[in-house]
Amino acid sequence: MGENGIRDDDDDEKVEVNIYPLNSYYFGSKEDAIPSKDHSLQRFKSNYDARGMRTCVEAVMMVELFKHPHLLLFQIKNSIFKLPGGRLRPGESDTDGLKRKLARKLSADENLAEWEVGECLGMWWRPDFETSMYPFLPPNVKHPKECTKLFLVRLPESRRFTVPKNMKLLSVPLCQIRDNHKTYGPIISAVPQLLSKFSFNMIGI
């Protein structure tokens, strides 16, 4: 049993996550803005007819601040919060797609090798075009319209984030996110529960 009395299993799951202080990262701005996509229902439907279910992949990235784990979130137009990520291209794997999205939105030189995509933490389903998302496929839904998968992305000890100029990258404490559906929506507000099986090693404090 560990000194804190918490860990007494011999299993080989990767249940420890090293997190590093926020100030060990550098945050800069890209000269470009990322153009906002057409979020219309019409576009969603025509894409579904052409390509089938939309799959999105999103990254859960943690830093330490005030001895508490913080989640990195994009804020858009001072209101909407989003996990970094986006839609897969047809045939693209989850890992390749998430690396591409992170490189595009957070790296200066779009270097895919900089990103380590870890385990899937959760999946959410949209049973129909206009419904909200569920953490399971509801009964009798045979053709969901969207699936969003969250992956743990372990950050290195230090790195540079380069953020599109129309977006802000914020670090938000888990204790603020938890159960705060109203501000963060159902997916982000459940991230603290999805992370609860991990032990965070806060390095350098």
Add this chain to the structure above:
Amino acid sequence: MGENGIRDDDDDEKVEVNIYPLNSYYFGSKEDAIPSKDHSLQRFKSNYDARGMRTCVEAVMMVELFKHPHLLLFQIKNSIFKLPGGRLRPGESDTDGLKRKLARKLSADENLAEWEVGECLGMWWRPDFETSMYPFLPPNVKHPKECTKLFLVRLPESRRFTVPKNMKLLSVPLCQIRDNHKTYGPIISAVPQLLSKFSFNMIGI
């Protein structure tokens, strides 16, 4: 990519869970009741002084009904819902303790070998005696009073459950549990999210 377009990863995580129809299990009743424990704050405090933090281990067990995953829950006195499990003894491992609790509460002959305790799904912390539980250790809490860990317990294709006569074992659909804090409390109502990374193979339907 699989035929449903969902699984396209090569990782070796055990993300598939076979679940079997409710009617493939037999539910009987023990002649004994399990005496209810002393849940007083005074008892909790004196136990903490004697033995330190209380650790509880609980089982997430799934069956299929109406083509939807259902969670097995104890209902006590027609109101309180509980996951099967209980408190560890001093020095006992999570797995041994959970097997002991499941054998005591759900097996006729208290056979430990009948139970397969799988991965940890989540951990919840009680920072102080009278606070509610959190899916992380809140900032500046050095001496939590309780930790509850949830484990996935994969059921065999068929088995007999023998339930103490003062308890009922119910199967509750995930879609009813989700976000229903009021009825199920914060831990059980988050189980659908904790399970969302798994694909359920519903066998025999």
